[in-house]
Amino acid sequence: MFELRVEVDFAAAHHLEGYPGDCARPHGHNWVLEVYARSRRVDSVGMAIDFRDLKRAVKEVVAPWDHQDLNLLQDFQTINPSAEQIAKLAYDRLKAQINHNETWIDRVTIWENSRCSATYFEER
Numbered sequence: 001m002f003e004l005r006v007e008v009d010f011a012a013a014h015h016l017e018g019y020p021g022d023c024a025r026p027h028g029h030n031w032v033l034e035v036y037a038r039s040r041r042v043d044s045v046g047m048a049i050d051f052r053d054l055k056r057a058v059k060e061v062v063a064p065w066d067h068q069d070l071n072l073l074q075d076f077q078t079i080n081p082s083a084e085q086i087a088k089l090a091y092d093r094l095k096a097q098i099n100h101n102e103t104w105i106d107r108v109t110i111w112e113n114s115r116c117s118a119t120y121f122e123e124r
Contacts, residue, residue: 002041002048003106007034008058010066014081017071026069032111033062033090039103049103061093083118086110091120 013028035058039048064073070081079085091108098105107121 002039004037004039004049004051004054005034006051006055006058007032008055008062009033010062012065012068012070014070014076016080016082018080026071029112031062031065031086033058033086034109034111034117035090035094036106036108037098037103038106041102049098054098057094057097058090061090083110083112083116084120087118087120091122 009030009032011028011030013026015026016023018024035054037049037054042048064075065086070076070086073081075081075089076085079089087108087110090110091105094105094108104124107119109117109119111117
């Protein structure tokens, strides 16, 4: 089994509707999206997944969020842009692009800062 990891950063603001504290007010983060992919095999070159392809897919997912107020985006009209929801949304979008029999997205972690993160994964 092979595991690959890439990370992509983006800056965005958000606030949490219904939260009883400071995070209810608009504020921003320099987010880091960390993506782990797994593969059972490598190709003829010896690669499980080309890092360029994986990183490109992750950049496509976060590009609409970069330098935005997440609460104003269509992606977050029915859900709060919490770290947990961002991780799940990114996972679902990457899963649709990457997953097949031998290669899949294992988990996605979103970091709000160097001390706070949320991870989403599904049992296989």
